[in-house]
Amino acid sequence: MHSNVHELIERYLSVSFLVNKKAAALVKCELDEMTNDQYYLLRYMSKRNVCTSTELAAVFAVNKSAITAMTNRLVEKEMIQRLRDENDRRVIYLSLTEKGKRWLAETETKIHHLVESLITQFSEEEIESFIQTYEKLANILQKLEETK
Amino acid sequence: MHSNVHELIERYLSVSFLVNKKAAALVKCELDEMTNDQYYLLRYMSKRNVCTSTELAAVFAVNKSAITAMTNRLVEKEMIQRLRDENDRRVIYLSLTEKGKRWLAETETKIHHLVESLITQFSEEEIESFIQTYEKLANILQKLEETK
DNA sequence: TTTAATAGTTAAATAGTTGAACTATATCGA
DNA sequence: TCGATATAGTTCAACTATTTAACTATTAAA
Incomplete structure (x- = not known):
């Protein structure tokens, strides 16, 4: 259970970072x-x-x-x-x-x-x-x- | 159904923006x-x-x-x-x-x-x-x- | 072996950010 | 009512992050 929390945190940090960067890049394309x-x-x-x-x-x-x-x-x-x-x-x-x-x-x-x-x-x-x-x-x- | 999608998009844009900014500010506090x-x-x-x-x-x-x-x-x-x-x-x-x-x-x-x-x-x-x-x-x- | 592509850097310009010092205005307590 | 304090916003210097274009160096391909 405890190591699961640790893993969830790692997954959250990685995925939120990745989505932020990619989404920002996509939004940027629309903003002339x-x-x-x-x-x-x-x-x-x-x-x-x-x-x-x-x-x-x-x-x-x-x-x-x-x-x-x-x-x-x-x-x-x-x-x-x-x-x-x-x-x-x-x-x-x-x-x-x-x-x-x-x-x-x-x-x-x-x-x-x-x-x-x-x-x-x-x-x-x-x-x-x-x-x-x-x-x-x-x-x-x-x-x-x-x-x- | 269709206007629901519109509303979901609005909610997503607002909440992702807010969480990003606040989370970034919190992370920053830990980074000397x-x-x-x-x-x-x-x-x-x-x-x-x-x-x-x-x-x-x-x-x-x-x-x-x-x-x-x-x-x-x-x-x-x-x-x-x-x-x-x-x-x-x-x-x-x-x-x-x-x-x-x-x-x-x-x-x-x-x-x-x-x-x-x-x-x-x-x-x-x-x-x-x-x-x-x-x-x-x-x-x-x-x-x-x-x-x- | 010239020509293409790839990996990375440089330089100038712009945007975003902080922190400290500042101006101007409003409020509060004696 | 006056002097201290708080609040709203700006300025400035220094720095980070980013883009675009031009560049060097190296490799691959025709």
Whole structure:
């Protein structure tokens, strides 16, 4: 039983590494002139509608200065815009521009086709339970962070 | 049924992104003076015992010049060494030094404890079937690459 | 034996990241 | 109300990771 846990951990480390790298490479092929991080940033911002640097730093698990650099590049590309809060002038809201929304919509279509071609090779039950476990793991990681 | 697939894809994209970022941040905490990529590189090389730049480039899904840069840094840190093949003088074999082996062994212990604390929150059956699906996905991605 | 292919490196450019120091603004307690 | 403290975000220097194109060296193939 104990050595089994050890083996499961090894398998998990190897497979998660491999899938991450290969999936990132596939996603990248669909992103003309944009990077994977830029895609995920726009994707997250689009879901939240509006958000702040501090929030992004927490979600991406990086320093705020990394977010400043990334958002600067996205502002230059006219994909997002900054808007200062008039009540609390420390905070700056980030949101997608029309160009950013257009690009994201087109890209999401491509990425969905890509993921669909992979996901449909599994039964619906298998994928459903896979994602459920994955989401449990995400929750555990989220809570772990909150306790620190 | 069809809109369900769409939703599954969305859930997969969100959860895989989140887990990747949070897990990478946790792994990083255990790696003093080394980066996540450097850890995974040493880990892979250790499993293969000896390998080449070309092989690493394929596994990491990056250009060979990226591997040259990464291995240069690891040679500087005395974690790996280069050895030219005497039969085919184009190829250079990469392998861990004693220092590299020592560091990796210590680090693997830490990472295993980390993953164990997460993995043991699931039943053995749940983890087993999760990893099995994950491995199927890895195989699909591997084959997809080979056909290209 | 010229020509192809293969293995790896170099160099310039760009993206992502950290950590420390910084500006500006808001909040809180005496 | 004022002075200390906290919060939001930026700047800068240093570094890692990556790509693309041009390159060297070596091997294989016509």
